[in-house]
Amino acid sequence: MGVDGLLSRIASHEAVVGIVGVGYVGLPRLLSFAEAGFRAVGFDIDPAKVDALNAGESYISYLPAERVKNARAAGMEATTDFARVGECDALLLCVPTPLDHHQAPDLSFIVATAEAVAPHLAEGVLVVLESTTYPGTTREMLLPILEAGSGRRLGDELRVAYSPEREDPHNKDYSDKNIPKLAGGLNDESRDAVLALYGAVVSQVVPCADCDTAEAAKLLENIFRAVNIALVNELKVVFDKMGIDVWRVIEAARTKPFGFMPFYPGPGLGGHCIPIDPFYLTWKAREVGVDTRFIELAGQVNHVMPEYVVGRLIEALNDAAKPLRGSRVLLLGVAYKKNVEDLRESASLRLMRLMEEKGAAVDFHDPHVPSIMMTREYPEFAGRQSVPLDDVEGYDAVLVATAHDTVDHAAVARRAKLIVDTRNVVPAGDNVYRA
Numbered sequence: 001m002g003v004d005g006l007l008s009r010i011a012s013h014e015a016v017v018g019i020v021g022v023g024y025v026g027l028p029r030l031l032s033f034a035e036a037g038f039r040a041v042g043f044d045i046d047p048a049k050v051d052a053l054n055a056g057e058s059y060i061s062y063l064p065a066e067r068v069k070n071a072r073a074a075g076m077e078a079t080t081d082f083a084r085v086g087e088c089d090a091l092l093l094c095v096p097t098p099l100d101h102h103q104a105p106d107l108s109f110i111v112a113t114a115e116a117v118a119p120h121l122a123e124g125v126l127v128v129l130e131s132t133t134y135p136g137t138t139r140e141m142l143l144p145i146l147e148a149g150s151g152r153r154l155g156d157e158l159r160v161a162y163s164p165e166r167e168d169p170h171n172k173d174y175s176d177k178n179i180p181k182l183a184g185g186l187n188d189e190s191r192d193a194v195l196a197l198y199g200a201v202v203s204q205v206v207p208c209a210d211c212d213t214a215e216a217a218k219l220l221e222n223i224f225r226a227v228n229i230a231l232v233n234e235l236k237v238v239f240d241k242m243g244i245d246v247w248r249v250i251e252a253a254r255t256k257p258f259g260f261m262p263f264y265p266g267p268g269l270g271g272h273c274i275p276i277d278p279f280y281l282t283w284k285a286r287e288v289g290v291d292t293r294f295i296e297l298a299g300q301v302n303h304v305m306p307e308y309v310v311g312r313l314i315e316a317l318n319d320a321a322k323p324l325r326g327s328r329v330l331l332l333g334v335a336y337k338k339n340v341e342d343l344r345e346s347a348s349l350r351l352m353r354l355m356e357e358k359g360a361a362v363d364f365h366d367p368h369v370p371s372i373m374m375t376r377e378y379p380e381f382a383g384r385q386s387v388p389l390d391d392v393e394g395y396d397a398v399l400v401a402t403a404h405d406t407v408d409h410a411a412v413a414r415r416a417k418l419i420v421d422t423r424n425v426v427p428a429g430d431n432v433y434r435a
Helices: 003-011 024-035 048-052 065-073 083-088 108-120 138-151 188-199 211-241 246-253 277-287 294-302 305-319 346-358 388-395 409-415
Strands: 018-019 039-043 077-079 088-092 125-129 158-162 181-185 205-207 328-332 361-365 395-402 420-422 433-434
Touching: 003 188, 018 024, 024 039, 024 065, 039 083, 039 305, 039 361, 048 077, 077 277, 083 108, 088 108, 108 138, 125 188, 138 158, 138 211, 158 188, 158 211, 181 188, 181 211, 188 205, 211 246, 211 277, 211 294, 277 294, 294 305, 305 346, 305 395, 305 433, 328 346, 346 361, 361 433, 388 409, 395 409, 409 420
Parallel strands: 018 039, 018 088, 039 077, 088 125, 125 158, 181 205, 328 361, 328 395, 395 420, 420 433
Antiparallel strands: 158 181
């Protein structure tokens, strides 16, 4: 199928759009295409997700089940059968890109997915990678696998593009439909096709010069955040030694109407982007003989914040003449950000491990996480249950790690013997320590 034929099918909404990986990125995208009138097919290796979607059920808290039901009624479906990739005019790859134990990019999910879909690709299909990765991945890794596995070549037989996800879970102002979408293609036909495809469901599509530019732009966005969060985390430690409240400093500085953007400290980085993405660029930079010292320093600063928080907890307990060893600690929030159930790279899990290694007995309360799922880094916590807030008085300390809106932190503080607050959500008091 020539590019004009594909563009015509996209314009008429006759194109079949497949989404590989229906998680936090892929599911919103799947729903958007279904809601826009496309025939949308979700592919996943997890039968539980597939069964839930086909039953009209949502497994992500901020995506209402009603939205899934309506999309299902409109023809959206999910499958574990990758042979059905051949039905698709466009295929979006939304798979994880974690780091391995040596802080190097782990592209195994991209490789495995590309190898799985390649034999089934229809002639003229558009394949779009959305996973965050280093510049050159689409061109150097994805394209060769697709060409080798399908027997098709870039051109009329195959179009390949990159368009990074920009999801912000539970953001009420921005969603997958109104966040501007970057997109670049490996050739002109691929670029035209990807711009048309996302233009049908997103309010603004921003063309990039090529895939490498789009890949690099996504990394820049997240490195910008990681570096600035590291800055305020470091200033938090400095100002604490000076007896200055960093939160008051930030609120004062943010009154400047130009040249300043507020970032806020925390107990450590979490989520699928900020703790990981900068290291994709540092790894790739070494390949071209460049040391990314600034980025790596920011990573080091953010990485040690859980140790700093536990240190502040030890100081608070010392003031109460208690050691951390043998103390009961209640951790408020284990999700990586407020109002979501997402545990990926959550600093709270590292806090739990550090406290337990020092002999504390740790429970957690999280209204969005009734029990901790199995994680690669913290398997020892799998299945641990959230406890109610009935016995706050029975804990030697409460540590606020994630400030969910549904938790009345001020009420908890009134009942707590002492409370260590990493999120600035507890009013000042004799029993309140900032960390």
